[in-house]
Amino acid sequence: MRKTVCLALIAVLLLPVLPGCATTDQNRQEQHEGALVGVGAGAVGGAVIGGLIGGKRGAVVGGMLGALTGGILGDYHDRKEKDLAETRKAHAESSTAKGTRVEIEMVRSTPAVADPGDTIEIQMTYAVLTPREDMMVPVHETREILFDGNRVGEATIDIEREGGTWRSVVPITLPKNARPGSYRVVASVETRGGGKDVEEITFRVR
Numbered sequence: 001m002r003k004t005v006c007l008a009l010i011a012v013l014l015l016p017v018l019p020g021c022a023t024t025d026q027n028r029q030e031q032h033e034g035a036l037v038g039v040g041a042g043a044v045g046g047a048v049i050g051g052l053i054g055g056k057r058g059a060v061v062g063g064m065l066g067a068l069t070g071g072i073l074g075d076y077h078d079r080k081e082k083d084l085a086e087t088r089k090a091h092a093e094s095s096t097a098k099g100t101r102v103e104i105e106m107v108r109s110t111p112a113v114a115d116p117g118d119t120i121e122i123q124m125t126y127a128v129l130t131p132r133e134d135m136m137v138p139v140h141e142t143r144e145i146l147f148d149g150n151r152v153g154e155a156t157i158d159i160e161r162e163g164g165t166w167r168s169v170v171p172i173t174l175p176k177n178a179r180p181g182s183y184r185v186v187a188s189v190e191t192r193g194g195g196k197d198v199e200e201i202t203f204r205v206r
Helices: 084-090
Strands: 002-010 018-025 030-032 047-053 056-064 076-082 101-110 119-129 136-147 150-162 164-173 181-191 195-205
Touching: 076 084, 084 119, 084 164, 101 181, 101 195, 119 136, 119 150, 119 181, 119 195, 136 164, 150 164
Parallel strands: none
Antiparallel strands: 002 018, 002 047, 030 076, 047 056, 056 150, 076 164, 101 119, 119 164, 136 150, 136 181, 181 195
């Protein structure tokens, strides 16, 4: 089964839309091309509207501010790691009697230590446990970045997924003047009626 992913980059202040399309296999990595460019303090800038991911439309929204003003959120990409049967075995404690559930398995920053101007990837792997294999559920992913207790960046995506284990990645190119120190990443995934799971990690800028 093949499907088409169509993308449109929507810049802040209604700049022109730049369309693009890519065809991928069901189990191959899907790239949602188009950069999310951060804007100044007081707003989180940029939006990418992704199309036909698993047959449904999703939207990636985010940007940088404060200590990461000028940073760039790069190409969002995701892939299905396990089917629903394999995922149920790995999460045997989450019975189908509980209905739909989402559970984070791993959040990682690669690399964990970076220099200003470097690109790091915020990866999240999570399980979508559904009662049936032919069921699509709305999923909301969030990656919030904090520095000295202040929000300096955020990337969110709303998407519909089928049951299974999914890995999604948001690359972040740090600005050349990124402030050194430890940054917290609060990653969450939630679905309507299926609860919410949250994990925290840190990365460090030298």
